[in-house]
Amino acid sequence: MNTLTIPKTLTRGEELIVIPRKEYEEFLRSKNVISRNIVVKRSKSFRVPKKYEKFYDELDKELTKSLKDYYEGRYYGPFETANELIQSLHRKR
Numbered sequence: 001m002n003t004l005t006i007p008k009t010l011t012r013g014e015e016l017i018v019i020p021r022k023e024y025e026e027f028l029r030s031k032n033v034i035s036r037n038i039v040v041k042r043s044k045s046f047r048v049p050k051k052y053e054k055f056y057d058e059l060d061k062e063l064t065k066s067l068k069d070y071y072e073g074r075y076y077g078p079f080e081t082a083n084e085l086i087q088s089l090h091r092k093r
Contacts, residue, residue, distance in 0.1 A: 038071065040064045 006016060040063040042048075048056050069075060079085040 038064060038067045040067065 040060045042056055042060060076088050079088065
């Protein structure tokens with residue numbers, strides 16, 4: 001068994017876990033697969049009048065897109081105050 005000494009400056013006082021690179025890459029792939037496979041679809045038992053079907057179909061698409069953005073880290077907030085929200089909106093990204 002090999003012994004490895006890791007300087008405390010590298011861990012910055014936090015815990016450090018060492019895993020094989022192959023397992024780490026597999027973990028990253030599985031994380032991405034989860035975020036790509038999200039689809040929001042209303043239940044068949046949730047019946048809507050014909051004239052509102054298009055609205056709910058669009059809503060399902062928008063919710064699916066929002067969840068994908070969330071899981072891929074493209075979101076801002078929560079904010080403590082309204083001023084923090086306003087500052088975030090005015091920042092250039």
